[in-house]
Amino acid sequence: MPLPSDWTPDALQAASQNLRDASPRTILQWAFEQWAPDLVMATGFGPSGVVLMHQVAQLRPETTIFYLDTDLLFPETLALRDRLAERLGLTFTRIHSGLSLEEQAQTHGPELWRRDPNQCCFLRKVQPLRRFLADKPAWITGIRRDQADTRARAEVVEWDRAHQLVKINPLAHWTEDMVWGYIHLHDLPYNELHDRGYPSLGCLPCTRPVAPGEHPRNGRWAGHRKTECGIHLQPETT
Numbered sequence: 001m002p003l004p005s006d007w008t009p010d011a012l013q014a015a016s017q018n019l020r021d022a023s024p025r026t027i028l029q030w031a032f033e034q035w036a037p038d039l040v041m042a043t044g045f046g047p048s049g050v051v052l053m054h055q056v057a058q059l060r061p062e063t064t065i066f067y068l069d070t071d072l073l074f075p076e077t078l079a080l081r082d083r084l085a086e087r088l089g090l091t092f093t094r095i096h097s098g099l100s101l102e103e104q105a106q107t108h109g110p111e112l113w114r115r116d117p118n119q120c121c122f123l124r125k126v127q128p129l130r131r132f133l134a135d136k137p138a139w140i141t142g143i144r145r146d147q148a149d150t151r152a153r154a155e156v157v158e159w160d161r162a163h164q165l166v167k168i169n170p171l172a173h174w175t176e177d178m179v180w181g182y183i184h185l186h187d188l189p190y191n192e193l194h195d196r197g198y199p200s201l202g203c204l205p206c207t208r209p210v211a212p213g214e215h216p217r218n219g220r221w222a223g224h225r226k227t228e229c230g231i232h233l234q235p236e237t238t
């Protein structure tokens, strides 16, 4: 897919520079001006997503906000989805692999996440996301530079080489403290598991609580070298 409309990599870089210190609201407004109604937002119902959803609900509540349902999400995450829908007046689009856990077990063996989490994430997250984004010009995500080394170079606006569309990261320059400050200031709902030692939440079998002071991402795919499910990784350039 070519770059949407008149956007070139240089133009995207210039836009990102102009917006690098802008508020998330300004960045979102700018993105809606460029790509609404085709701009979509991804969420895993983490704290950053809650902040963005609060602002999207005020700016453009009809925005398509989607989540990847792996069939292995925590019940608390699904409960938060429903609370957010009620509180913010949003509807969420469920993206699913089309592959049941039983079918996956028949083809790849039971509990694939234990033996090959990369393959499991590919089947249940990466592939369905790829299909969903294939005809979209741009997507909004909640990723922040302070979340992981793999995200340290995230730009406010960037070309997503993996999915071939524009990626908007309105909270790229925010810190975890800023996110939680915003949530408490506006008394927004959040996942109750964050109060029980889970700073970063994904699928049930691949997420554990972390000890105080431990890096938040240590709670994901413990025992494996993996730190990302793959949906925010970009192919290497040579």
Ligand code: SF4
Pocket (backbone or CB within 6 Å): 070, 072, 112, 113, 116, 117, 118, 120, 121, 122, 124, 125, 202, 203, 204, 205, 206, 229
């Ligand atoms: S996070 Fe774990 S269970 Fe979820 S898709 Fe990835 S490997 Fe599978």
